Amino acid sequence: MEYDFRKIEKFWQQRWKETNAYKVDNPAPGEEKVKPKYYVLDMFPYPSGAGLHVGHPLGYIASDIYARYKRLKGFNVLHPMGYDAFGLPAEQYAIEHGIHPAISTEQNINNFRKQLESIGFSFDWDREMRTSDPMYYKWTQWIFLQLFQSFYNRKTNKAELIKNLIAVFEQEGNVSYQIPNSQFPIPVFSADEWNSFDEASKQNILMEYRLVYCGYGEVNWCEALGTVLANDEVINGVSERGGYPVTKKKLRQWYLRITEYAERLLEGLENIEFSEAMKEMQSNWIGKSTGAEINFRISGSDETLKVYTTRPDTIFGVDFMVVAPEHEILKKIVTEKHAEEVAAYIDYTKTRNERERMAEKIITGCFTGAAALNPFDLREIPVWISEYVLAGYGTGAIMAVPCSDERDFKFAKHFNIPITNIIGDKFNGEEANATKDAELENSNFLTGMLMEDAIRIMLKEIEDLGIGKRKTNYKMRDAAFSRQRYWGEPIPIVWRTARQTTENKLTAGGNGIAYPLDENELPLELPYMEEIKPAINGEGPLSNNKEWLYSPSTGGSWREASTMPGYAGSSWYFLRYMDPHNDKEFCDKRISDYWNQVDVYVGGTEHAVGHLLYSRMWTKVLYDLGYISFDEPYKKLVNQGMIQGSSRFVYRLVMKKQEGVDEDLKERITTPIFFSFKIFDKFKNGEINDEELMILVNENSGDRIFDLIPRNKVFYLDLNPIHVDVNIVDGVELNIKEFKKSKSEYANAVFILEDGKYICGTAVEKMSKSKLNTVTPIDPANPDNQDTIVVKYGADTFRMYEMFLGPVEQSKPWDTKGIEGVHRFLRKLWRLFYDEQKNLSRQGGSKIWTEEKETDAELKVLHKAIKKIEEDTECFSFNTAVSAFMICVNELTELKCSKKEILEPLLILLSPYAPHIAEELWNTLGNTNSILDVPFPKLNETYLVETTKEYPISINGRLRTTMLVASDASDKEIKKMVLENDVVKKWVNDKTIKKFIFIKGKMINVVV
């Protein structure tokens, strides 16, 4: 009987569904200790319209294998799947095509689900959830309220309820709980002051403490998308999604006060298993630096300029100061003489957006006329302005030490500011040297000291003299938490008009006070809107919906119209899977205590600084507030590599005109003409010219297409590479028939071949629809399409092939050329059970497996496989495990072993990788239970003991021969044997033996 994978896979998928084979139960109260838990999680997908391509399942297959493996190992395994269903693309699609996001998202999810099911994943679909479901985002909003009603207590180092803070304010003001953002106009107040503040002022002050807060600040504004983006959503000055320009804009926005967690997010990295690369990306993003804030008095003024530096040891090398163009002090210190110039410079910097600054890297600046006094020797130091100093970092001002900082050096050179050298010959006058190892010169009382030591001494000195203090800074900023979009979670906030008071000018919202909705008003549902378009003033589409906006009309109140960002729902979803149907809480604490942290989290590196940081922070907040018992969500992270697309190109003949030519050249070449790759290559390298191209065309087409082309050098020929759908290319050979069908224009195209074939060019690129290089494992619209991999080879083959491709973490271009080998392996396995030639009934006489007693040789093959596959699966080395399966089946075939006692454990080993065939053959062997829940085979090392070993014998480290040695031979016997060996004798000749190296179990080396 032959291996009919389609029938088998369909059958078992249906059976598993009927028997709820993948349903995972939460333990009943008191039963938590019965079975150990294991939580395997995939990063849930954004259900895009393009559906699943072969890159998506890579991580899902890896995690599925691991989950199934852990299940066999006796764990109660949670392995859920869901959808990150809110987001920009669905909304963009709605604007462009008029299809409501709820509808397109639903369709996309259905497609994803169908595709995922056909690959045979062990997801518990009862726990499926989507972030756009009101029953889910009810709790996202609920967590928002917790964040809103909490502050970070720097004394206890955790989040606490804001009402506790209010109680403190009423008793003692904020002397011991200072405002995190020092720019707030009322930095310190007493209890009496607090109690005398009006409601608006109180709320404004509290807003400065809340973990989500509304602020008025510079944000990344994307005009094309009509929304604000978080820092990590902006790549090189353009939006991550869509690549539109991003500018800085001052807007009212909600923020997540993640900066308060900077230190804990950094420390937490030490206790979780993330790759070093991933940890480093996170710690770079957090960007901790330690140093000091130092106050410089301004000469002839009461003002002081506070700077931040990590190198207080270089203070005698300060040649000038630089402040950011936005710095407040400028108003007070700029001299009359320079006022005009400074104003002009500030205006200039306002016209420059982020992108220009990044791209141009030109040195600009302006002298203020003011001078600061070095606090140690009272030397006068000129104060400059430059855009290279950022207002948002440190104090927005620096002390410039050109001999040890490259940017300061360039600035000094550009403006001819004299440079003081404090590091002697370590400074060559050509470039700055940021060393810490130099011995200080020209440095007053620090002269002769090592810089490294001077840093410590200066930190102490600065604090002792009261001219500054130690300071730790972080690059990370608070994350923008509102989006002016429709398709997201509504923010559960109502604004109420504030009485106009003196303090009210501090109001972030301009003319309102933000009040949270009551818990029992959740979910605040996203209203259905027929037309989705941005409102004026940068407000989101929801503010067009007046009915909704003013709906709980208690007079002068209106709803917050922006929605939450994409990362809101994904920040806590791993918790919801634990208790997905709970309508009383986001997750029962008893249940989250049981499932606890995600043991293995599988996903791509692209979320290194976004999603992973945010969800780590949310977890810490929920932990601080006592809702869960762990403060890191993911114990171990496995990053799957990206599967890149392998693009194919055809080269179309086009005519181009020389620059400056006005003549119209439309319709000169009406017939599409395509050249095979080799000809394109030669043409590109100048080995073939225009004329020869034309000859080729005329020879091949029969038509005289080129008669019309004037050869007056005004026009010239070129070959344009055009992406061609990889699915109609076999390797590199174009399927011309299919290609002609792909576009009506191509129906009568001419092809200039090489060796009778049309060969395409290739490139490895990101897999994307526009590059026509996406390959789907299964087409949801046409599930019987023979050209898709799952239909052609089966899900089991597909799963094993994706694993066989190489290490999971590694990125690699998609290529189907090896898939036959994996498929052959499964057939070969099948043939250990059935004679494929005899096509009898399923229970019939074609079966060849037996119940004979196994031999030692067979046991050795089996146990070798158990050892290798268990080890490899445990450490995610799935590619080598697949190869171990192949070796095992090859060896059993060679031994003609079809014995149940050997094959049965092998099937268990295989079931995580190829569950369908394993379950089928398990059933074939007469088992009535499912293979999903049987115990993993136990390794018995005694079968692996070798009585002899073939040792490599080297002379002077060069391999010359090998020798079979009994495992129990003594060193002396071995030496004798080796030296008597003919090959060894030949190489030793009459030389004396200097050394005899014998490493047991490894090798033998004779040194002469």
Place this chain on the structure above:
RNA sequence: GCCCGGAUGGCGGAAUUGGUAGACGCGUCAGACUCAAAAUCUGGUAUCAGCAAUGAUGUGCAGGUUCGAUUCCUGUUCCGGGCACCA
């Protein structure tokens, strides 16, 4: 510019703490079966020289440490990823 990661046959990739480089698969060549094809099976396949035994070379490049280096050290080139005026 800075910080990570990588480079192994025609291809994807294997190689415990330094110990037989190239497992496994693809491709390819030869053969068996077949009227033929498919499927399957057998054998070869790093490079060079040789009929062969065998020898030489070989893990990006140049050195070094070692009895022995894909593995460790120094320098260097190329590729991939991250960050990018963070004082």
